[in-house]
Ligand code: SF4
Ligand code: SF4
């Protein structure tokens with residue numbers, strides 16, 4: 001006969017404290033930030049602008065990194081580490097890691113430490129260092145166009161451009177709804193960039209002509225009307241949001257956007273599961289009326305989408321999914337919320353190893369940069385000094 005023990009509760013397994021929020025609950029709605037954070041952000045924008053002004057016009061301070069064109073990239077790395085640590089959405093965190101590493105290596109360290117001229121077509125006002133991701137006529141630019149055709153504008157506007165780098169990591173306090181213009185009039189303003197695109201076509205035409213006073217003058221003018229709004233829109237972030245330049249003015253973004261439309265990229269939309277909660281529109285920094293466009297056309301296929309993936313990873317009903325060349329090759333593949341989040345799940349071993357690899361590459365790159373800037377000695381001296389510090393006999397290195 002079985003005996004029931006009354007009054008003794010079975011031992012309950014202890015709930016383990018969670019180290020971080022489950023990935024399916026992590027959100028990328030813009031946070032609210034105090035004034036000092038916004039002030040710091042504007043200060044960093046101003047510093048980047050002064051660095052460019054000093055390097056291009058003033059020539060007042062001869063400094064390797066603190067006040068030249070690479071200042072911006074140094075700021076992206078510094079703020080990027082902060083943003084990566086604070087980011088709640090695992091896919092965005094992964095994208096920021098890729099973005100910061102690409103800016104550090106492709107925009108800063110390679111052109112600065114190993115400057116060489118890559119093959120290009122036509123005449124350019126300033127010779128392109130390698131890799132020239134935005135410079136039309138260069139080998140890299142054609143490769144970028146091909147990659148955008150296959151994977152969408154995110155190849156450059158999500159993972160590779162210093163503009164998105166500085167605006168996402170330094171300009172993060174201005175993602176908040178009070179700062180980002182939305183609605184019909186703001187959506188119409190996107191057409192402004194086609195004016196810049198027309199001027200860009202003029203620049204391309206100037207490049208294929210032999211150099212003369214007119215072509216040189218036009219290219220100088222074009223550089224100015226691209227660079228000045230580039231920095232001015234950073235300082236206007238409190239009024240136009242952190243992606244104002246990309247949304248309204250960038251001629252390169254317009255080019256990549258056209259390839260977004262022509263190529264394999266789009267976002268698929270499932271009308272039967274969408275609850276019209278509007279979250280996808282709230283997280284979109286480009287001000288795209290996501291679900292409304294989906295409901296009207298069955299997909300989000302627009303020149304404006306920079307492929308950040310926030311809408312896809314936030315959609316609670318998985319009604320949105322990326323579509324690119326991989327979907328064409330594997331029709332069963334559904335790049336929806338679950339797929340993207342699983343891909344970037346921080347608690348799984350593979351992303352941790354990738355993160356460790358990222359940290360190692362970044363650390364080596366920064367050590368290399370400091371060495372070449374004269375702030376530290378050679379790698380051998382560094383190891384020798386570290387060895388001496390730890391009491392190890394490595395002084396013969
Ligand atoms: S829109 Fe232009 S500036 Fe913005 S990320 Fe794309 S290429 Fe860079
Ligand atoms: S987040 Fe998803 S469910 Fe909500 S409106 Fe957008 S597509 Fe529809």
Ligand code: SF4
Nearest residue numbers: 284305306308309311
């Ligand atoms: S539509 Fe989605 S993927 Fe495209 S820019 Fe907006 S949030 Fe990012």
